[in-house]
Amino acid sequence: MIVLSVESSCDETSVAILKDGKQILSNVVLSQIDIHSPFGGVVPEIASREHIKGITMVFEEALQEAAVTPQDIDLVAVTKGPGLIGSLLVGINAAKAFAFANDIPIVGVHHIAGHIYSNAIERDLVFPLICLVVSGGHTELILMEDHYDFQKLGETMDDAVGEAYDKVARTVGLGYPGGPEVDRLAAIGEPTYPMPDIAQRDSYNFSFSGIKSHVINLVHNIHQRNEEVDVANLCASFQETVTEVLVQKSRQAIDEYHAKMFLVAGGVAANKGLRAKIRERINDVEVVVPDFRYCTDNAAMIAVAGYHQFKKQGRTDDMSLNGRSRMRLE
Numbered sequence: 284m285i286v287l288s289v290e291s292s293c294d295e296t297s298v299a300i301l302k303d304g305k306q307i308l309s310n311v312v313l314s315q316i317d318i319h320s321p322f323g324g325v326v327p328e329i330a331s332r333e334h335i336k337g338i339t340m341v342f343e344e345a346l347q348e349a350a351v352t353p354q355d356i357d358l359v360a361v362t363k364g365p366g367l368i369g370s371l372l373v374g375i376n377a378a379k380a381f382a383f384a385n386d387i388p389i390v391g392v393h394h395i396a397g398h399i400y401s402n403a404i405e406r407d408l409v410f411p412l413i414c415l416v417v418s419g420g421h422t423e424l425i426l427m428e429d430h431y432d433f434q435k436l437g438e439t440m441d442d443a444v445g446e447a448y449d450k451v452a453r454t455v456g457l458g459y460p461g462g463p464e465v466d467r468l469a470a471i472g473e474p475t476y477p478m479p480d481i482a483q484r485d486s487y488n489f490s491f492s493g494i495k496s497h498v499i500n501l502v503h504n505i506h507q508r509n510e511e512v513d514v515a516n517l518c519a520s521f522q523e524t525v526t527e528v529l530v531q532k533s534r535q536a537i538d539e540y541h542a543k544m545f546l547v548a549g550g551v552a553a554n555k556g557l558r559a560k561i562r563e564r565i566n567d568v569e570v571v572v573p574d575f576r577y578c579t580d581n582a583a584m585i586a587v588a589g590y591h592q593f594k595k596q597g598r599t600d601d602m603s604l605n606g607r608s609r610m611r612l613e
């Protein structure tokens with residue numbers, strides 16, 4: 284079975300081809316990071332226009348690289364949400380046009396299901412499992428007892444962890460997206476700055492707006508005293524506190540639900556500090572972290588999720604398939 288997938292929910296235009304649910308034949312990602320970085324974040328209107336400019340070329344490249352023709356495709360999978368609505372619609376309309384023209388069934392896929400299933404590329408999932416979803420828009424702990432069965436144990440009450448990373452980066456003058464820069468500097472700094480206690484006890488929920496404001500105030504106060512911020516130490520302090528709470532709650536969920544596998548998904552899964560802490564503290568169950576190239580947005584993960592969604596539900600969408608800026612995973 285060959286799946287062609289499309290992802291355009293934010294600032295990456297991507298098309299992938301997947302064989303038999305696990306094998307990636309191609310995964311073409313056209314990133315807009317350089318276009319948005321002067322603005323310090325993604326500009327939705329610009330993102331939509333860039334998707335329109337790139338989508339046809341990305342389709343062609345993905346088919347060419349996989350050496351398949353439209354006649355070989357059995358299913359089209361496309362991100363239907365959540366995300367920037369203008370961006371989503373470009374991918375959805377391209378996917379619908381391709382499916383309609385070639386008479387191929389289509390399924391709309393939840394973006395976060397995609398991130399979770401980035402862990403099923405070239406690998407089988409074992410249930411029950413716990414997945415920590417950490418991206419620019421999401422921070423969630425998910426329990427899965429079977430394929431395509433998502434139970435949300437907890438989520439952020441305010442900012443997503445990636446969002447907090449980007450804000451901290453911006454506060455100390457690092458570029459966008461700031462997560463990778465904070466991660467790089469944290470590795471050479473020491474956690475010398477005091478950080479607030481951000482553990483939301485008695486629940487699997489998270490909160491990152493407090494630590495974000497703390498860092499902003501701290502930097503402001505240091506500047507007012509005409510002193511210099513030790514950026515590496517500040518990054519190390521922030522990262523230590525944030526990764527600690529992520530790992531601590533993951534550990535607790537793994538124990539409570541007797542998980543056999545632990546997955547990490549989303550852009551922040553690329554974080555080296557988080558990966559190191561997980562290696563240290565979660566070593567009694569199989570831990571899966573996606574390859575770096577599958578951590579940030581890509582269509583390969585949407586293909587794998589779409590494949591399992593179709594197998595489990597046996598349902599396809601019709602040409603009324605539409606984008607949704609917000610939607611629940613469960």
Ligand code: KG4
Nearest residue numbers: 418419420445460462550551553554579580
């Ligand atoms: O999953 P993703 O590509 O997009 C969303 O669906 O949100 O995640 C992007 C987020 C950004 O906030 C970026 O700063 C963060 O992931 N990120 C990182 C790292 N690499 C990417 N955050 C911390 N450490 C990293 N190494």
Ligand code: ZN
Nearest residue numbers: 398418579580
């Ligand atoms: Zn994402």
